[in-house]
Amino acid sequence: MTGRLSGKVALITGAARGIGRAQAVRFAAEGADVIAVDVCDHIDTTVTPASTVDDLAETALLAEKEGARVVTDVVDVRDGDALTATVISRVDELGGLDIVCATAGITSKGPAVELTEESWQTMLDVNLTGVWRTCKASIPHLIERGGGSVVLTSSIAGWRGLPGVAHYTAAKHGLVGLMRSLAHEVAPYGIRVNTVHPTNVDTPMIQNSMVRRSFRPDLADPTRDEFAAAARTMNMLAIPWVEPHDIANAALFLASDEARYITAVTLPVDAGATQL
Numbered sequence: 001m002t003g004r005l006s007g008k009v010a011l012i013t014g015a016a017r018g019i020g021r022a023q024a025v026r027f028a029a030e031g032a033d034v035i036a037v038d039v040c041d042h043i044d045t046t047v048t049p050a051s052t053v054d055d056l057a058e059t060a061l062l063a064e065k066e067g068a069r070v071v072t073d074v075v076d077v078r079d080g081d082a083l084t085a086t087v088i089s090r091v092d093e094l095g096g097l098d099i100v101c102a103t104a105g106i107t108s109k110g111p112a113v114e115l116t117e118e119s120w121q122t123m124l125d126v127n128l129t130g131v132w133r134t135c136k137a138s139i140p141h142l143i144e145r146g147g148g149s150v151v152l153t154s155s156i157a158g159w160r161g162l163p164g165v166a167h168y169t170a171a172k173h174g175l176v177g178l179m180r181s182l183a184h185e186v187a188p189y190g191i192r193v194n195t196v197h198p199t200n201v202d203t204p205m206i207q208n209s210m211v212r213r214s215f216r217p218d219l220a221d222p223t224r225d226e227f228a229a230a231a232r233t234m235n236m237l238a239i240p241w242v243e244p245h246d247i248a249n250a251a252l253f254l255a256s257d258e259a260r261y262i263t264a265v266t267l268p269v270d271a272g273a274t275q276l
Helices: 018-029 053-065 080-094 117-145 166-189 209-215 224-234 244-255
Strands: 009-013 033-038 070-074 099-102 148-153 191-198 266-269
Touching (some): 009 018, 009 080, 009 117, 018 099, 053 070, 080 117, 099 244, 117 148, 117 166, 148 166, 166 191, 191 244, 209 224, 244 266
Parallel strands (some): 009 033, 009 099, 033 070, 099 148, 148 191, 191 266
């Protein structure tokens, strides 16, 4: 039986772990070859533990076990020249490009009027401009291929104003505008562009002391279970968070021919969070 992405090549940013890793492995299981990139380093202003080269290698190993060809590169999406050069090289190596998942992202926290210039700018540089750079580097290859799918990872913060993360919310709202404009521009080339909007996802981006304390300010060092009890109140369904593979499954659908006439949509995978 052929997979839903047989013969396809996918570029995935933020692939070292979390949603990006889940996308790489899920896509590989459906027959895609994968270009997996990640910064594999700490980004100033964030408290999320840094991904590593070993994390990226583990992603490659997991995807290769599914039968995929996988190539990896350490690239910062803020570096447009390096990103463009990597995409050109790896697309040439794998023979084309059909799918782009712009998944790399960061988080930090603070009241809007108390954020430092660096915190604000770094957030936009990674979570918005980095996505634009990813699209700029990759879409010419989709045009050359004769079509394709672009999936941008936004957030429920792309639909709602979340307190304490105005910079993150602004970036994720910005992705929706970028997606809608791009969808118009590339539709004549048979390219579809959509956003996915997760609620909290069980990855290092939320499983850290900063995020846990933001949900439980009454506790100095909330446990995972104490955090979960508070996080559950965000969602309509009785869960505190979704899993990375839930987002990967949504991206798989949008990347596949099953969604061949779906473009310019904002797809929530949010346990009902945007409806509360």
